[in-house]
Amino acid sequence: MEKLAINGGEPVRKEKIFYGKQWVSEADVEAVAEVLRGDYVTCGPYVSALERKLEEYTGAKHAVAVANGTAALHCACIAAGVGPGDEVITTPMTFAASANCALYCGAMPVFADINPETYNIDPKSIREHITDKTKAVVAVDFTGQAVELDEIRAICDEHNLVLIEDAAHSIGTEYKGKKVGSIADMTTFSFHPVKTITAGEGGAILTNDDELYKKLVLAHAHGITHDESLMVEAPHEGPWYYEEISLGYNYRLTDFQSALLMSQMNRLDEFKARRQAIVKAYNEAFADVEGIFIQKEIEESDTCRHLYIIQLELEKLNCTRREFFDALSAENVQCQIHYVPVYWFPYYQQLGFKKGLCPNAEKMYEGIMSIPLYPRMTDSDVADVIHAVKKVAEYYRK
Numbered sequence: 001m002e003k004l005a006i007n008g009g010e011p012v013r014k015e016k017i018f019y020g021k022q023w024v025s026e027a028d029v030e031a032v033a034e035v036l037r038g039d040y041v042t043c044g045p046y047v048s049a050l051e052r053k054l055e056e057y058t059g060a061k062h063a064v065a066v067a068n069g070t071a072a073l074h075c076a077c078i079a080a081g082v083g084p085g086d087e088v089i090t091t092p093m094t095f096a097a098s099a100n101c102a103l104y105c106g107a108m109p110v111f112a113d114i115n116p117e118t119y120n121i122d123p124k125s126i127r128e129h130i131t132d133k134t135k136a137v138v139a140v141d142f143t144g145q146a147v148e149l150d151e152i153r154a155i156c157d158e159h160n161l162v163l164i165e166d167a168a169h170s171i172g173t174e175y176k177g178k179k180v181g182s183i184a185d186m187t188t189f190s191f192h193p194v195k196t197i198t199a200g201e202g203g204a205i206l207t208n209d210d211e212l213y214k215k216l217v218l219a220h221a222h223g224i225t226h227d228e229s230l231m232v233e234a235p236h237e238g239p240w241y242y243e244e245i246s247l248g249y250n251y252r253l254t255d256f257q258s259a260l261l262m263s264q265m266n267r268l269d270e271f272k273a274r275r276q277a278i279v280k281a282y283n284e285a286f287a288d289v290e291g292i293f294i295q296k297e298i299e300e301s302d303t304c305r306h307l308y309i310i311q312l313e314l315e316k317l318n319c320t321r322r323e324f325f326d327a328l329s330a331e332n333v334q335c336q337i338h339y340v341p342v343y344w345f346p347y348y349q350q351l352g353f354k355k356g357l358c359p360n361a362e363k364m365y366e367g368i369m370s371i372p373l374y375p376r377m378t379d380s381d382v383a384d385v386i387h388a389v390k391k392v393a394e395y396y397r398k
Contacts, residue, residue: 005330012331012388019336020194023376031263035256046255050262058181060206062213066220069168069190071251072203073101076186079215080162082107086135091121092341092361094140098166099342113358117296123151136162141170146301149175149183171196172272172304181206196271197264199257223248272304274375279305285386291316291393312367319396331388336370
């Protein structure tokens with residue numbers, strides 16, 4: 001059989017391909033340049049224009065653009081009234097920000113287990129972890145697939161909890177025909193470069209609730225308002241006057257980032273279609289590969305996939321994950337792992353969390369690997385990734 005590159009054979013491809021990559025067009029560059037040539041680079045009209053565009057795309061009533069996805073989660077927790085003594089339920093299979101946002105507010109994250117087939121938070125586990133301290137649920141659309149929103153919504157309504165959908169992976173995804181962003185009490189987006197669309201960094205919070213919106217606006221901009229209806233000392237002496245009426249943060253997005261994101265949004269449907277085509281090719285290629293399990297999707301989710309994760313059934317492959325990872329790297333297919341369970345980190349261990357809390361998540365973590373997925377991949381790129389994964393799997397099954 002073909003030798004692995006790490007054993008002296010030729011790699012599948014000459015140029016390294018990474019698990020994710022932004023696609024910035026000349027139109028995107030020109031959109032940013034236009035702002036830089038103008039009067040405002042921040043606190044100008046482009047931020048508001050972006051917010052309106054996000055509202056139009058998602059169907060949500062309100063959007064607040066912020067500096068990044070972590071800021072979006074923090075603001076959402078502030079608006080939800082999360083504070084000391086509260087608990088916020090989330091998944092351990094996520095970036096740390098989904099849990100850290102509770103800590104920022106003096107609350108404690110509580111980790112519910114995942115569905116081992118979809119990798120999303122399990123509604124049954126959410127219910128099992130509710131206490132009289134629970135204030136909110138941060139449900140993460142892992143890899144871009146929508147969580148089971150109807151069931152989680154029902155649980156939240158039953159227990160008077162705020163539902164925050166962490167949609168850092170899932171802009172463009174629809175749940176039962178409705179765009180993610182218009183369904184939960186609040187939905188947070190991230191626009192990091194490896195996400196579906198990018199502002200360089202950037203994030204947003206979407207909501208249909210007028211009162212939550214007012215709190216989000218204050219939270220992301222120092223708690224300061226120019227709105228006389230909210231001021232204590234009104235009427236005031238002149239148009240320069242403003243008041244800080246709550247504690248807030250400088251989580252504002254710039255105008256040139258907003259311009260980049262608006263330009264990127266013009267291709268969001270194109271990006272989604274290409275991602276779905278690549279996912280389809282991968283699913284078909286790996287469906288019958290012994291030793292590889294592919295993520296299942298619920299019927300309700302029309303998914304714009306941010307990550308494509310294969311799960312290695314290591315007992316069938318006779319190798320470690322590191323060996324498989326290094327072998328793919330030697331084939332010039334550079335993968336990544338998403339994610340280490342949050343409560344495994346030393347900081348969380350210092351808070352008293354222990355391994356063993358979420359058995360499904362921990363078992364999943366042992367074998368997962370994110371392979372390349374981004375819209376600028378050519379059909380040849382996709383074929384190379386498939387070839388490399390099959391080649392390495394065959395080598396270790398021998």
